[in-house]
Each structure stands twice: as structure tokens, then as C-alpha cells.
Amino acid sequence: MSRTETTQAPVDEAIDDEEFDPVGTLALIAVYFAILVLAWVYIYYIEFLGRDLVVVG
């Protein structure tokens, strides 16, 4: 097995995750999440439970 030089390289000090704030990614995920929750609420509570003749037995 050969060892590459990169494994020996020191960790890049520049990447400090406290300064790494992917606000755009967070916003995108928040939007996806909101769509998912709204879609579920619509599908289950309005389309499914809101229909006639809910099977109860």
C-alpha cells in the first residue's frame, strides 16, 4: 500500500467550521422541508381524511 502525501499533510487551518456558515444551503433545505411538511399535511389530513366514506372497520 502506498501512502499519499496528502494523508501526511497538516489539516488546513483555514477551514474552521464555526466560520463555515452555508446559509444558502440552510435556506434551501428549509424550503424543501416546508414543502414536504405542507405536502404531507395536504395529502393526509385534507385529501385522505377529508374524503367521504372513511373506512373504519
Add this chain to the structure above:
Amino acid sequence: MHIHAYEKLWLAAAIALILLLIGSVTYGAVGPGVAMVTDSENQIDAGGLDEDERFSEPRVEQVGENHYEAYVVAYQFAFDPSPIVVPEDSRVTLYVTSRDVVHGFEVVGTNANTMVVPGEVAQISFEVDEPGEYGVVCNEYCGAAHHTMEGKLHVVSQSEFENRGEDA
């Protein structure tokens, strides 16, 4: 282990979403009482429905003060009885079976929907309120005239229900 604050946030959100999904289905079962079609009914002889107590004469029967049972036979290419006539504001339990091939039984636009398998009895219960007419379709391909296979479910007023024999 260090986890970034944003990552904690969406881990928590994902767990909350899972709880919402499981919680909704639990609510559906406990609150409105949503139930599944089960295999609780005994198997019957699909070729011998003529001698079956329930299915030799497909019909609607009153079994409780406000509870009606309908014994329905599906066959190529119709449902019997059709229309299924039940009174308003009652609980209806359908027992549906097939005498030939696999059919479907779907009250159009509603949640009353089950497969109809020869030799098996599908049991579904639901509440009906206002008088109205529903269509019933077969939603499992069952042969050349599958697309014409339909039935009717009529919800009528109490007085109309009591007088239904006179019109027939």
C-alpha cells in the same frame, strides 16, 4: 465529536418529520378510526356461492339500530346488488366477494376501496350521512369488458329506504 450547528438543526428537523409522519398515521387510526381491510373473514368456496348463506342472495340487511350490512357479489362484469341501497346517517358494513376472477370494489371518489378476491371476503365499514348517489367501479383488470364493470351505491332517506320494496 463536534457537529456543526446547522447539521444539528436539520437532524432535529428530520426526526421531527419522521415523528409527524408516524404521529399522523397513529392519529388517523385513533381519532377518525381509519382501518385496513384485513383477512379476518374466513375463506369461502367461490364456486359455491349459490349455497352460501350470505352470498346466495346478495342484499342489504339491517343488523342493528343504525347498522346495515350488504352482501355483494362481484362477477364478470357487474356487481350484485346494484344499486346497493342504504339509509342515510347509518353505519354500513360491506362484505364483498367474487365468484370468478379478481375484481376491485371502489366507491368512486371515496376511501371505500378494496380488492375482491375469489374465495375471500373483503369487509369494509363506513358511515354514510346525507342522501346521495355514488358510483362503484372495478379497479382491477378482470377481462375484456372490465371497463364497463360498474355498480351504484345509493344513500336514501329513511322513508325512501323503508318503501324501497314497493318500487321494485
